[in-house]
Amino acid sequence: MIKYWEQFQNIGFNFKLTQMAKQIDFLAIGDITTDAFIRIKDASVSCDENKENCKLCVSFGEKIPYEFVKVVKAVGNSSNAAVCASRLGLSSGLVTDIGGDLNGKECLGVLKKEGVVTKYVRVHKEMETNYHYVLWYEAERTILIKHQEYPYSLPKIKQAPKWIYFSSVAPNSIDYHHEIADYVRNNKETTKLVFQPGTFQIKLGAEKLKDLYELTEIFFCNVEEAKKITGQENSEIKALLDGIRKLGPKIVVITDGPKGAYSYDGKEIWFMPMYPDPKAPVSRTGAGDAFSSTFTIALALGKSIPEALSWGPINSMSVVQYVGAQEGLLKREKLEEFLKNAPENYKPQKIS
Secondary structure (H helix, E strand, O other): OHHHHHHHHHHHHHHHHHHHHOOOOEEEEOOOEEEEEEEEOOOEEEOOOOOOOOEEEOOOOOOOOEEEEEEEEEEOHHHHHHHHHHHOOOOEEEEEEEEOOHHHHHHHHHHHHOOOEOOOEEEEOOOOOOEEEEEEEOOEEEEEOOOOOOOOOOOOOOOOOOEEEEOOOOOOOHHHHHHHHHHHHHOOOOOEEEEOOOHHHHHHOOOOOHHHHHHEEEEEEEHHHHHHHHOOOOOOHHHHHHHHHOOOOOEEEEEOHHHOEEEEOOOOEEEEOOOOOOOOOOOOOOHHHHHHHHHHHHHHOOOOHHHHHHHHHHHHHHHOOOOOOOOOOOOHHHHHHHHHOOOOOOOOEEEO
16 A cells, blocks of 8 residues: 555656756746726826827826725736736746735736746745826826836746746846846747837847847837837837847737837838727727737637737727726637627738
């Protein structure tokens, strides 16, 4: 009996080792946070004559009533991408840093519930976990952010993942960027890098992150971010796509909000309209993350660029029907159902 029990234990142990050694399809890297959505009503929006550079306006020095607060755990660009990948059927993990507080434990619990591998999450007992406040007015949001400045370092990843999806981290992370670039360079036969820069990473400029740009397989940003990155404030979309591709990325994807999205791989430029909303959006938070991660996942599943472009807006459409960046993320079966029932004009268009 003891002999059989020992054999059973060995089988279990070997199974655990196999699971630990299994290659992850999609490993996201970046900060995680909790978003507290504060629904406000007594406000207004002021824009310039082109309906751009809009400002959220509230009475200064007054008490501003709010309708309610909804707290959403374990969000952030990279965390959202990891959850998206898990729901669409890839093995997914997250490299991130949290504090030793209740907020961090709850974020970790959400990731585990979503099937995201958490062995690369680093806990800093004496620090806090990121917590952001979202001023939610109509369908748009203004986010008050504070990134904790963790002592960033890449954990030991023995089995290189197929894809690394890197996004927003705190301003003290410049060395971390180069460490990630070195890892991708050393595993370039195995791993493809996706870069969706956050606010700080865009402010750093492409020159300081030259190694990262040059190793990037897929690069995501919106039109305004593309203008900042390239310094081409008055350029059209073709020039912006070309300008970013010259920095190194093989595939460049630029989103333009409700107007659609564009991709360029050095040979073909594609345009994709947004999937029509079934009803007015509740909140646009997470729409960009849903698009970028779904596009990447489609390519990881062997889809072409036009097919990936048709996948991305569907998850964006679904996400904006909910509060928070993850509740509306779809399973693959449901996404393909929306695609099957898409309007006739929902097709990628090649631009000459």
